[in-house]
Amino acid sequence: MITVLILIPLIGAIALFVGRPANARTIALTFNALAAFYALMLWQKFDVDLAALQLVERHVWIPSIGAEYLVGIDGLSLLLVLLTSLIFPFAFLAQKMDRGFSALMLVMQSALYGTFTAQNFILWFLFYEMSLVPAFLLIKIWGGENRDRAATKFFLYTFLGSVAMLLGFLGIYFARGTFDFAQLVDLAKSGNGLLSGKIAWFAFAGIFLGLAVKVPLFPFHTWLPDAYEAAPIGVSMVLTGVLSKMGVYGFIRLLLPLFPNEIKIVGPWLLGLAVCSIVFASLAAWAQTDLKRMVAYLSINHLGYCMLGLFAISARAASGATAPESTSSLIDMHAALSGVFMQIFNHGITAAALFYYVGLLEQRRGLRGIDDFGGLMQRTPLLCGWMSVAMFSSLGLPGLNGFIGEFLIFKSSFAVAASFTAVAVLGLLFTAIVFLRAMQSLFSGPLAQSCNALVDLTRSEKFVVVPVTLLMFAIGLAPQFLFHIFNTTVITMAGLFS
Amino acid sequence: MNPWIVTNLWLIPAIPLAASLSILSFNNARRKTAAAIAIVGQIVALTMSILAFLPTLSAPGFRAGHNFIWFTFGEQALRLGWVLDPLTAAMLLMITFVSLCIFVFSIGYMAADKNFTRFFAYLSFFSAAMLGVVIANSLLLLFVCWELVGLASYLLIGFWIHKPSAAAAAKKAFITTRIGDLGFFLGLVWLYHGSGTLLFYDGGRGCLENAALLALGGSATSIALLIFCGAVGKSGQFPLHVWLPDAMEGPTPVSALIHAATMVAAGVFLVARVYPIFSLGAINDVTPSLTVVVWIGVVTGLMAALIAATQSDIKRILAYSTVSQLGLMMVSLGVGGVAAGIMHLLAHGFFKALLFLGSGSVIHGCHDEQDIRKMGGLRRLMPVTFITYAIGMMALSGVPLFFCGAWTKEEILHATSHWPKSQAPHYLIMLGVVLTAAYMTRQMIYVFFGNPRAASEHAHESPPVMTRPLVALGFCTIFLGVVLTPAWPWLHDYLNGETARFDLTRLIQPMLFVSLALVIAGIGLGVLMYRRVALQDRHRNVELDPLESAQPFLFRFLENKMWLDELYEESFILWSRTAARLSDWMDHYVWDGLVRGFGSLGQLFGIFTKGVDERAINAGVDESVGGARGLGRLMSAAHSGQIQTYLGAVAIGMVALLILYAWLA
């Protein structure tokens, strides 16, 4: 079942070279539709009330090093699979792309499906790295200005992180002899933890570094603005929409359950880093004049909220064991996990949509500086209107999708670290300032000379924009259908952490 | 069993919202349909509000609601809901009615605008959001609608988006109120953490009911103050009032809506709604949080009244008067006069809408001129506007007996006089009342009396579609004046959940005379100072305001809004901008620099190993190759090809071996 899902984009990538080059995007989209359909089937088959991994496939692979082919999904994996299936078609529709481009995108898609479903470290790591190479090539070959530098920085930085993570895992393997996530988690829960002494700290640091670079967490974020800026728009959408979620996924799946004791000790520092991510990234976004860079920085900011929620969980897990108000702490933990999951999904949609709109503006105008536009509202009211929805969603306006995740995250983190939360809330203010400033200089004022010939949304663009916006509203108003997917997983995980 | 209206209360905001969405899908050509849909939506909402009002009359302290699950996270369900109680019902009536008048007025006022349909969509949305705030039975739902109110105000203030000043004002409004909202949000989260629920009333388990309040304990003060931050932002209290006057950049009906029925009322409403949190643990009705509310209110009220006295833009004067009146309401809430504050809010909604629409009519008549120094003599040119405006002005100033503002102001004065903590607010408010009467008189004299000046010479009365709402609002203002008499304080008791008794003696009480004296003093002061303005010649604009000639520095200080905007610009805004630039710089040079540093370390190592490679290893191999070649050359010289040489060498070797052997042996 899941293997087929992973294979579909790969087959698509091969099929691209069978078909005519002119049809590349159509073929890619067809395979995307197929994958999306398959993902929906997974959702349909998935039993939301079961706590265990579902649709598991287990095959012997390389027994000598403990590598197994083991895939399966729980609520979190399913959520991310759905997100991947949603973002990729969206990205394919965002720009023209030739055969090689489409093929690499499909390979990346396959790798992402693999990353989100693999349950054995070796397999997971394989997919994890497999997504990196197409991303690097896509930036390097089809990117904009500074693409060489950005691509190299992106690759080296994330790769270095991956190497650190691999070393960390090797340390674990030599100590405990398994790569299976579930077994590792059991080991970590039992008795005296997974590892002890210095080796535990080295493994923790290695894995933390790898994931923190991927997310990215302040101060490991500097590759991101360059990479997102240089990447072609479709790739930026995927990078922010899905790839950045791999790091968060890793934190939830690996770091938090495997190293509860270490996190307990460094918890306050991690919270501090998350708050720095939130505040500094939104401030830096304010100082940007390039729209793409601005959105990129806000991406860091939004992932900072995820990190805040996650570290709040671990801090809570640290103190909650003995606290008398354990039911309330359990609720907070549920809130944090749910909030983080929501935030992952919503940020994926919203940030991808923002990049999409920036891409539309850039296609029309040829430039994407914040000062290159003016008075667009008079010329392209529809574009402005729909784009504003995405912006308001991103700044956390209630009624749109962004708010729910942030609310739950802040609720839980406030319970643990009120002062950190109070500072983090500033991020909401700065985000609002950033977007309103952008809206002011793009949409309002007299129509700029250079924008005279800009066209409003075309029919095919509307076809893309409307469903996505409707989805934002749907999640914002009636989010239950998403919560439904991962509620059981949340409860299971919370049991794991406490 | 709840009445039908309680379970379907959500329809009241939903219908204008639906109207708004359906209008948005129209193009600009279908103006009539758009206006019709908006107005029908509002009429339906008004009708339902009346329906909702009726059951609340049935018993004192009526309260019914309906809660539902929004979503569940983990095992916890997050519930929202709506509630119908006297506070909600009264606010619903006021909002729907005033909005309806404003909608009708807008048909005339905005007739020439090319984005007419969009305007009505936004108006409907605004009213829907505000109705949502009012019916919410959950602080979260209230917050959601609260933010939507902010969004609507952003859209409407920036409606003339081609004007950079309008766009800037809209941005300022949104951001300033959002600063307050951050506090509100933290308070909300804290309340949720402390009480475990965000529902106001939930059969004894809501956060405004005793059990949860007790659980809050000492944190209630902080929560209340954080929530109050939100109210400060939305209701334009000091120090976040700066957005309100700038919000005048929007079309006049929007100003009316913001200042009367919706936005600014939300803050006062919020404080009234969560009043149990504010008053938790009160000794003699005094808690630290309420004391803060009082003093913020006093500062705001006085400061705004002073500034209003020096402005020359007809709408700005009204804007500052709104700020000042809101301060008054806050004071009233703070000293414990919740009912008085809400009554003033309701009454203020009517007469401030009337004043704003009147000013809109004046602006319309004077061809978009807003400077009162260029008007004058409109009394004869725009009679309907004049009469209704005068009613509004007298209500705002608090002329007793026939105008609603008087009774409510008197109630507030009454409430403050009983505040145990200090009498200062009481007297400061009195000063505010005098100032209010004075600056409204000044405005009346400039606009309506004397001879027409430059802008008002060709003024004309507005079309009926604009004057009829004025008349309706004027009528209501007077009607409320009758309804609100202290002789039969049913609204007061209705809000407090008590049964009213008729008692004529309460009409005659010392406070009545005090407030009468204050109003007369204010109007008298205004007439005295601005008498000469009315008597001025035609064709002459006023060069100097009488106050300006008397106190030039003070006048300039107030005219420039105490330079608060400039102060903020130079402090907070500058600081945060610097912080933004700084973090960008840090990103570029420090964090990225570190990364680049690591990269350079790697490069350095590369250069080093390259050096080692070239200098040591490569060169070593080269050298040894050279050496070998030299040796070879040397050796090949020995290979002379002379066999006897070879043999000789062999022989020498053998002899050497022999000698060695002998020596060893």
Added chain:
Amino acid sequence: MTPTLQLFLIASAALFCIGLLAALSRRHAIFILIGIEIMLTAANLNFVAFWRFGPPTQQPTGVMVAIFAIAIAAAEAAVGLSLIIAVYRHYRTTNVDELDQLKG
């Protein structure tokens, strides 16, 4: 004068030196070959002498080695002579000073 080992060894050494001198000093290839043969004879003489005066054994080991060496020397002389003839045919000389084609 009884024959002693020493006497044989001295004779053998003298023979070797004569052979060596011939091989080193003569220029004609054939004389060099003769010199080499003389040295071989010296060696054979040594073998036989050591066998004769060594510890008494029944096997004629020293004589056998000497006979082998003589056989090989004959073969060697045949090869050497034929080489010299070939060299002479090619270079028209047997003077080894002129035959330095093996020079490195």
